[in-house]
Amino acid sequence: MMEPATILLALIAVLLVTAVAAVAIARLPAATAIVYGACAAVSAVLLAVAVAALIGGRTGQLVLPLGLPWLGAHFRLDSLSAFFLTVVNLGGAAASLYGLGYGRHESAPHRVLPFFAAFLAGMNLVVVAADAFSFLLSWEFMSLASWAMVLTHHRDPDNARAALVYLVMAGFGTMALLLAFGLMAGPGGGYAFEAMRSAAHAPSTTVLVFALMLLGAGSKAGLVPLHVWLPLAHPAAPSHVSALMSGVMTKVAVYGFLRVVFDLMGDPAWWAGIVLLALGGATAVLGILHALMERDLKRLLAYSTIENIGVIFVSLGLALAFSANAMAWAAALALTAALFHVLNHALFKSLLFFGAGAVLTATATRDMERLGGLIHRMPVTSLAFLGGSAAISALPPFNGFVSEWLAFQAILQSPQLPQWGLKILVPAVGGLLALAAALAAAAFVRAFGVTFLGRPRSPASGDAREVDRFSLAAMLALAVLCLLVGILPGFVIDALAPVTRALVGGAMPAQAHVPWLSVVPVAESRSSYNGLLVFLFIAASAWLAAILVHRFASHELRRGPAWDCGFPDPSPATQYTAGSFAQPIRRVFGSVVFQARETVAMPPPGDTAPARLVVEMHDPIWERLYAPIAAAVDFAALRLNRLQFLTIRRYLVLVFLSLVFLLAVLALWS
Amino acid sequence: MNGSLTFDIAHMLAGGLVLVSFMLLYQDRLYALLNVYALHALVLSLSVAWQAHIQGAPHLYVTAAIALVFKAIVIPMALHRIVRRLGIHRDIEAVVGVGRTMLAGMGLVALSMVVMLRATPEADPLARADLAFALSVVLLGLLVMVTRRNAVSQVVGFMALENGLVLAATGARGMPLVVEISVAFSILIAFIVIGIFLFRIRERFDTVDIGALDQFRGERR
Amino acid sequence: MELIHDLIVQGAQMMAVLALAPLLTGFVRKVKARLTRRRGPPLLQPYRDLARLLRKEAVLAENASWLFRVSPYLVFAATWVAAALVPTFAVGLMFSWTADLIAIIALLGSARFFLALAGMDVGTSFGGIGASREVMIASLAEPAMLLTVFALALVAGSTQLSTVAAVLATPEVGLRVSLGMALIALVMVAIAENARIPVDNPATHLELTMVHEAMVLEYSGRHLAMIEFGASLKLLLYLSLIVCIFVPWGIAAPGAGLGALAIGAVIWLAKLAVGGALLALFETSIAKMRVFRVPDFLGAALMLGLLGTLLLFVSRSL
């Protein structure tokens, strides 16, 4: 039996070789099938190895003579990395499968194929890397590979801008991580994770590392206010890549955060939990409000990713707070909620991006205002997308609900925390979480309703065709997984137990032996949930009702024109649009958050032009934070640029002044 | 000859060089500036010759000769011709007024004294004084370069700076390669002068053509 | 034997809510009519309506999809399952641990999700207006509800309704400001969720003010029947929920005998009647709000819920 770490690295190496080979064969017609096939196969095997390692509790280490010369490249497989490997490769396998079909429509496959395999390899490497250098190298490699794919359709100037913002933010994040690792490694350069874990870190170090991790991992994950690149970059890539970026890469960021904050850095103070809770709550609400205002389907999904990251970070904050107060069982509950949501989000966000990709393939547009009625033309896609929408809206019996429910259960343990700040903040954040969940449901009613239901808003939408088998298979597989995880959450929770035990020293009670496969986080008298029974009950009662009604009452059906209160209008333009659907919420929340203002531009009397409703919205974070920074850089560049146009005499003045200055320093120095 | 007199003469000559440097700063007419520069070179050559004498280093006489022939005679004459041929303005356009330039020059001399006296408390007093004066001359030469807009006067500043270097090099006992260096620098200066003539640099140092005086430099599309 | 007994009791409750839901709707309508000095429809009118609708053929808009046809059954089923999980006359029923209060709220959320989608399926302006307003209302009502749940759960130390009811029935709990706030918030949410006045008017077809009715405008026949039935169930659910939490006395304990169960059932009916009458009284004494006043109304509920939670820490340390 080979070491699991060796197997993993060998498989990752195969991915890298695939990437290199893809460069060579990218222009062949068969390249798409070969590369995605290889990626799918390798990811599937990796997935199997990861799951086996997670369940079997296998760990392993490997040091290769690469990377930092006197250290070597350390790789380690433990429960945390095994779990994230599972998530990464689940997403990777699904995306590769989807790519088998979707990739055929790609106009420039040579701009995707090599980077796709490299991206998968990069994400896998991050999760198994066990020294700072390998970690950051893989981390940035992953960013670069995805950056290249953001530029697949590089002729669109928006994509170029997205890529630039992405790369700068990625660089910023990497630098923050680099500083954090530098701090933990100390002047002696103990870059191996083992050395960091065993080193005693001063409290001030811990605080700084925590803050830097928030910047570094937070920017990659899309934590407000570092999220701005995400809704630009994720949608710009081909859809299966968007799925990976949103569904998986943000999780790799969460992994980085967990690895450092929960594993390497030592115990943080309880108030670190407050920071995470507040940021997470703000991220969740702001993200989903953005999603509600968005008319680009893929960008909507990207904003929704931000929301989910907020949810995950709220749970992480709770875990941190509990853990700092030595409440291992509660910390385990919160951490389980976070990790469960990591898995869930990877599943349904990939699924939804696949769906968006299918819509894009079929209609060549991502603008929801030009879609509609696709449920008739693309029944399977719409079914899968519906499942994903229900799951992401945290509706039982799908998986999204389970993790939200666990998060709420963790929140309900907060009164036992000794700190007043936490006691008061946690329920408020719970309210934000509930608000975010409800808004998410609204957002996905809107997304699904406008895209798939109603009547086609453009000819392209009316002539759409169902997509290929591979894409459908990938979507359906994920939809089934969403449901399965939702109705059998106990197994997932048990699989997460070793992870929480390693990170917070406790685990949720074993769920496999609870009768009827219920989930009981603390005690049955306190709370329990049984997805399986809820599913069976709903299925049975709906089926029963339908059978009874059809059998004993009427089953006749007649098609007729829509009633619409007696004013049916044949023009699809009279339907509710994405913009109008969001209008009530824009009025309620948008006026505060986005300074949304609606004005009606009336033509002067006598003019026959139509009146127009003008909606004005502002992105507060971009305008208050990023725009000033960009302006400052621009200003500094402009001012300094004068130095390019000086006369030789003035350059000599610079030399002269430097000389005089240094001499004066010498004269004053004793 | 006793030690104190040799020292005094060397000291006087080096101090004289600083004084002439101040005279360079003071000039506002080109021809006068060139004449003062010739004096500068003359004082240098005397100083170098004296050093050759007291150090017993005959090769330094070569340096002194170069200073005398090349710097005190050939170059000033060549520059005279250039000024005439190119029809350069006879006024020196200064960035800062003469008074303030002189003040700055005093400051520089004071700075070099402070730096240098702090430097060599136990060293040879002759070398120390020579170095302090040399540093002053170097700094004053630079000051001429940066406060004068006229290309020819900037060249004069550079040459004054170089004279300071030669003073320092000859003041350093037994310094090898001094002659080679002074030759090399003379060639360098010749290149600059030829460059000014070839590129027809009339007023400013940085425009290499008559027609291009005000052209947008550097970043062009 | 035990198992069969439990199964029977559980089944009885599921059937009871099913059977009683239209009656409650009819009762509220009747009381309202009487309060406005009308005779009103007979108590059993809702049953007749349902039966009539079920018998009729369903008319579908031309471009209605399968989702439009499936949604009524899903909505009905989700509401029914939720209603069956709320303790009515007895606590600790066989499947009561299937879902706690949070899950029940989420089940109702599922029902609403599909109903809103169905509203958008045909592609009419009214369906859209209804769906969009419904989700706006829900986006505020759900957090308010959850904060109320927090307040209750913190008092009871549980989100399991049976436990909550049992704890709140004990005298140690006493009267608390927080619970009062939670009650008010819950009632406000219940009004909004059931599309009652002042948030919505179930009886109106005045197009521009309607929310719920606009969503289901295209439904007819058996589909409409399922939706109406679901709405009745929801009303019953909320009333049962409120009385089970805030007036928990008289509910049969787990494993109680037939006698206790019977008493529990009678007391439950009485509570429902009182609750229904109060609802009718409230509805007749207040005017409907403009749609964009609703956020203020629900915002107040949200604040009450949060305040109730926070005050708990002040009033008694937990």
Added chain:
Amino acid sequence: MIALPFAPQTAVLVVPVVAAAVLAALPGYRLTARINVLASLLTLLAALSLFVTERPPAGSYLFIDDLNIVFIVLNTFVGFTASVFSASYIGHELHTGRLTAANLRFYHAMYQIMLFGMNLALVANNIGLMWVAVELATLTTVVMVGIYRTHEALEAAWKYFILGSVGIALALFGTILVYMAAQPEVVGEGYDAMVWTLLVERAATFDPALLNLAFVFLLLGYGTKVGLAPLHAWLPDAHAEGPTPISAVLSGLLLNVALYVVLRFKILLAASPEAIAPGPLMVTMGLASLIFAAFMLYRRRDIKRLFAYSSIEHMGIIVFAFGMGGPLANFAGLLHMVMHSLTKSAIFYAVGHIAQVKGTQAIADIRGLTETHPVLGWGFLVGAVAIAGLPPLGIFMSEFLLVSSTFSTEPLLAVALVFGLLVALGAIFLRTTAIAFGEPTGSTAPVEASYVPMFAHLALVLVAGLYLPPPLVGWFQHVAGLLG
């Protein structure tokens, strides 16, 4: 150890001189280009043989130690690849009439003299000789920069010449001061007081104040050659207006040679316990150069000037690293220097190809390069990724070591460093993505010159980013120890 029939340190000097003489005499650019490549190759081989031959004792003029071997090998290697690149590049220039055959003859001879000058500076054991050699290299590059005889080229050369001359003068004054500090009591008069190996042995007894003063002048004088802000002004224009092989050599080699000289004097200063620590001075100038250049990158419109500023930025980083000192930072500095030489010359090769096929150096006129010339475009992009310090390429490793080691000792400096790096990263990608992507413009004619030098460099940089061979690491660590 192998005994060779010639002394390699002499060979690296003799070969270029002989070649220069031959090249100056021969007509015909094809032949001269080949001889140029051959001579550069021979020099490289001679340099490589330094590793395997017995090291001679330090002479009073030449010597070889662990520090300069690194520089010599790097120098001759890039000199060789640049000559290969130049051979194919220059043909095109002749074709388009920017250069004449007579120009080329001169060009090749000058190329070898320039290599000679740089090699001499590196193997010189005498600080006077070092000075002469650096000046020789500078003056030859001045001539090369002006070789196109366009208005802009002459202007750039003139600016380079004037600023360089002042630098020369300051460096000489510094050299005299070192001599003064060394003589006469300590080392003795004459040549001995200029022999670096002797100086460094006895530096502890030198007059510290004179050494301080000397270092100020040397730092400013040679710092002008390194291109440190605010002494950098000649550098962007010289890079932009000269022939591209010369830009590559300037960035890849000449800056390093000047830096090498600064390092020599830093070691000297460090050996004197009472002198000021040279570190803070270097850190300040390095940081100033980094941040200044990073901002200057934003408004560049000329592709070669863009990367010239990037050279200033990287020289700032390297000087910063050596200024920080300590085993990690010095290692990072050495590695960064090697990686920067390789990467930047590769980028200039790419830029040369780009400018030739597109007929312009204006960034705004070059779009969609990965579309029109995929190999060139992606190669260029890889270079940009490398120069921006992104993995898996070599500069990432040095930046990793530098930033993390700095942060654990001087957090604020590390933050400033990171700030500069980020600003530069944004600017580099703002420009390079505009070049590599977007709606394609310009000619789609194939590149005629050879890609081999460019990809050879990039491959080395890639390998170094992932795997450094242990002997090299040991060597670097040893040298890092020497640097203190």
